[in-house]
Amino acid sequence: MAIKIKKIEKGDGLTLWEKSYLPEIIRGLGITLSHFATNMKSLVDEFALGKGRDSRTIMTLYYPEEQPVIPPAYRGRPVLVSDKNGVEKCVACGLCEAACPPACIHILGGERDNGDRFPRSYVLDGSRCIFCGLCEEACPKEAIVMSDEWRNLCQYDRTKMIYEKETLLRSEAQVQKRLDFIRSNSFSRDRY
């Protein structure tokens, strides 16, 4: 059976007004110049009249002078959390080591005089870490969390990217936002 073919003409979809180009140029100039006027006004408000940052219509930050607040969901460098005495909470159970997909965590466990287990050495190879956060999820002690640190993650020398226990230790106050976040309902294991 032959199909009944319907021919459809595809034009450029422009009206004569748009094809004449000049009115469209003026319309385009109107758009860009209205942006110019709005942004100029906000810049004058901020820098000449001192109305503060909120009046700015340009979204970009003046980077080194202005820096964004890192949200708690951000997964930066994994760090070890210390307790009130400044001693790491880690008990060297090895769950993070087992959970780590690129195998960047190396733990050597030991035992204190009172029988508590602790990591004699805790090496995290930052050059292999993929910032997945599985170590944080696996940890039963909230001893390793993803911090908001993003500086110096890249180095020219790979040996500088291998972090020891001492360099990874952070107090609870330093990672409090992340601790609150992982205890909250919005942090769900199912979401990973």
Added chain:
Amino acid sequence: MNSMTGDLLETVVKIAFVIGLNLGFFAPMLGWVERKQSAVMQDRIGANRAGVFGFTFIGLLHSAADAIKLIFKEDFIPRGADRMMHTLAPVIAVVPALAAFAVIPFGGKFELAGHNVNLVIADLDVGLLFVFAIASIATYGAVIAGWASNNNWSMLGGLRSAAQMFSYEVTMGLTIIGLVMYYQSLSLVVIAEKQVDFWHWGIIYQWPAFILFLTCAIAENKRIPFDVPEAESELVAGYFTEYSGMKFIMFWTAEFIEVVTISALCVTMFFGAYHLPFISPDMLVSIFGGGDFGAIVAMLIGIGVFVAKICALIFLQMAIRWTLPRFRYDQVMALGWKIILPASLIWIFLTGLAILLGLMPTV
């Protein structure tokens, strides 16, 4: 001081003023304006890093930083290039842009201490013809640069600029015939003087000529939306692909000075030159007490008005440049030959008819 020494001194001062205004003020400022205006139009911040002791002056120092950087860059001439032509091309591009300013009046005529001061470097009867003649020399800068670089992209850019600039030169000459008929003169000084009365400003009767002329002038200057000769997405940088260091900056400067020249021409022909609306220079002189003091104040006001009008038109040109996308090459040629050329011929006819019927009284 005899008359000849006075004339010589006057001319030297005027040339120094015009060159200083162009190379010392407009060329570096336009680098800043282009960056910052485009940034603000596109909701960005724009260049603001160059600074001295932490003071950045809203990015103004970037022009100085550019100049310092480019002076110390290697002056590269590709193997197989015509060394002499390669060096000559930027000079040919930049000199006509400056030379066209010789016939543009920038402040009117005044009598200072018994000496007649006419604020134009060369009061030519055929000022407009001189501008067009000089502008066509600028074409050779781009063409020679493209040919002498021994580079395919440069060659294509040179060919394109040759075709585009020659086509638009023809059209640009025709677009202002109507204006010349209206003012009955080819001298820019006379045209400027005839615009003392606000109702004789060119824009009022000759606004179609302004649109056509501005379009042609931007095409002649090879700026977006007509920048097919340097189309960076197709031809790297077109005819100046192989230029670096100060030669590159000379092409850059030539482009900026042409922006200023186009603005100055438009101001002189369409926007009342150095006149304030409804206030003639003679009135200004008498307002400020007459005599030498009044003349000097009126002169400075005239120059200031002229520069301010140029700045406004530069703003318009920059806004056009940062609003429109680039035309395809065949569209550029079609626009020039099939639309603007007939349109300017029609406008010549209409102007002639209007003058004949007395609808548009000549000045």
